[in-house]
Amino acid sequence: MSAPAMIRLARPRALRSVRYPLARGYATELKPNSSFTKVTHPDSSTPASTQELIKDHSQYLLNTYVRPPLLFTHGKGLTLVDSSNREYLDFTAGIAVTALGHSDDGVNQVxxxxxxxxxxxxxxxxxxxxxxxxxxxxxxxxxxxxxxxxxxxxxxxxxxxxxxxxxxxxxxxxxxxxxxxxxxxxxxxxxxxxxxxxxxxxxxxxxxxxxxxxxxxxxxxxxxxxxxxxxxxxxxxxxxxxxxxxxxxxxxxxxxxxxxxxxxxxxxxxxxxxxxxxxxxxxxxxxxxxxxxxxxxxxxxxxxxxxxxxxxxxxxxxxxxxxxxxxxxxxxxxxxxxxxxxxxxxxxxxxxxxxxxxxxxxxxxxxxNPSFQQNLKSVSTHLDTGIRRLPKLFPELINDELRGRGLIRGIAFKDLKAPSELVKLARERGLLLLTAGSDAVRLVPALTVSKDQCDHALAVIESCLSILVENGFGEKV
Ligand SMILES: Cc1ncc(COP(=O)(O)O)c(C=O)c1O
CATH class of the missing domain: 3.40.640.10 (Type I PLP-dependent aspartate aminotransferase-like (Major domain))
Structure with a gap:
């Protein structure tokens, strides 16, 4: 029997170094960022070749994971690129795994x-x-x-x-x-x-x-x-x-x-x-x-x-x-x-x-390495400042309780339906997040994350939280 034909995906584009200047200075006032309300990465625009591949592979892979129709072909640092060449900012690090980011040069060399x-x-x-x-x-x-x-x-x-x-x-x-x-x-x-x-x-x-x-x-x-x-x-x-x-x-x-x-x-x-x-x-x-x-x-x-x-x-x-x-x-x-x-x-x-x-x-x-440690500390403090804004900006949605420390952080929700909805809204705006437990969204980026990337992620999160509030999520306060 001949081998089945392989489904070919579009050829990946070389990854540029992605900059995140858009959200810089976003947190100077106590007003939610609204720069990222528009859908830029719809789940529904998965290319036909990827849809075909997913359909084919689903026949052979055990059905143990719930996943969106997204297929990542390559990445660098905190950027992941999907089969339609869309770039995502990854705050999941493969579930707290890729501490040095994706396709790290030093790791590749070893x-x-x-x-x-x-x-x-x-x-x-x-x-x-x-x-x-x-x-x-x-x-x-x-x-x-x-x-x-x-x-x-x-x-x-x-x-x-x-x-x-x-x-x-x-x-x-x-x-x-x-x-x-x-x-x-x-x-x-x-x-x-x-x-x-x-x-x-x-x-x-x-x-x-x-x-x-x-x-x-x-x-x-x-x-x-x-x-x-x-x-x-x-x-x-x-x-x-x-x-x-x-x-x-x-x-x-x-x-x-x-x-x-x-x-x-x-x-x-x-x-x-x-x-x-x-x-x-x-x-x-x-x-x-x-x-x-x-x-x-x-x-x-x-x-x-x-x-x-x-x-x-x-x-x-x-x-x-x-x-x-x-x-x-x-x-x-x-x-x-x-x-x-x-x-x-x-x-x-x-x-x-x-x-x-x-x-x-x-x-x-x-x-x-001590200089890595120093940077980690300063970025974590920066992220912490951004996270602390959220319960003040969205008291109807977010609990005051601060969860985690360093670069393992949880945003705790009052509305248990909100965490998975935030993950979806953020993904459709190019930011990857995780849920955790029954009531939280988890931020576990690579430990190489920059302050600009944290600002970008938080600006997307704030934009999405505003959408959730508009859509009736959260309790009345
Ligand atoms: C605290 C903890 N223990 C154990 C595990 C299981 O690890 P693995 O999935 O590598 O088997 C996980 C995975 O998420 C974890 O977070």
Missing amino acids: INEQSSKISHASNIYWNEHAGELAKSLVEKTKEHGGLGLSVGLGSKGEEKNGKVFFANSGTEANEGALKFARAIGKTVSEDKVEIVCFTNAFHGRSMGALSCTPNPKYQAPFAPLIPGVKVGKYNETDQNVINELVNEKTCGIIVEPIQGEGGVGEGQVEFFQKLAKRAREVGAVLIYDEIQCGLFRSGTMWAHSEFPIEAQPDIITMAKPLSNGFPIGAIMVRSSIAEIISPGMHGTTFGGQPLATAIGVHVLDRLS
Whole structure:
């Protein structure tokens, strides 16, 4: 049988460097920007060749995603270009992944050089880069704070080292962390197998990770899930309630310092202090899932970097930005945990391969550079100022509550129908956004985002929010 004919898309135009001067100075008065009310990127104008391709591919791809008829062919920095050569400003970064932007020159160079040498030879041998990336993660965590490794704090409970296991995704990192918690529990008692997670959490979709993601939409079709998982209230600070939730049977607690998918809710330090105190009392492993908020997105290396030493975790899981879009995940554990992991207990075919980890070394080096950090701080402050305008401009739509920090930010809505409508309106004006949880829109741009790009995004958002108000969204005030 001959191969089916390939559907050809229009040839992509070379991407110019896109400038965003339009919205400059937009925020000088307390009046919503209205420069972007006109639809410029209608979903309905998808070219016939793209529509044909989507129809063809839908016959072969499992129908697991709800997506608009948009197909991106290339990008640069924060710009994505679709099959009709329309440019979009991307404030999603592939769901908090491409921290250095799309098609980054430095990342491309590492991919070219490393793939021309070796991409994969299996974990049954050593390679040059897995250990290098593990060392960099541990050393930078000591320098920036996290996992109780910070040097110079001098507190009791501080550990000297950490060790890393490489996986291929966030889910797989969490799955491994849960397994390690179980293995440690079993060293104490066969009954010490319970896992605690929290409301609004998202930890992934494999059986273990899904069991700790208490969202009926994700869980119900696959029940029964793994037994022994208890769900506590995120940000619960009553020590008695925590003590009841976490007991002698608990082997592990998994929690996000900032809940990305759940609505960009931030955990209070007091919550983590009390949780950690109880975890240590009963000998449960404390896992911080920093898959979305970690690796500098929150403004510090880890969202928990500046937590007091007694609120630091035993395990950190990470993934998304570590190789700027090349699949990777990792579990970093304190030495006390590393001691009980022995050969054969856990493994993976692809995890830690030289290509993924060579990219990771490069990405981590760039993200942790002091001048990159300085720029990140100043852009985050700028974005924050813009976000703070929104509840004042649209009190009928937007909650006062500020969600997230750094470049993981949530805009919380009073009208639950508004977030997905804003995402659509913004997309049809060339700005890509994400929803989060039941009531929020999420801004997670590449960490290379400029102040002009933030101004442009906020001006589009304000224009769209005015449309929502005109269309009757929001409550009467
Ligand atoms: C906090 C958190 N944990 C785990 C995951 C799952 O990661 P992955 O999709 O790479 O498996 C995600 C993905 O969005 C996440 O945000």
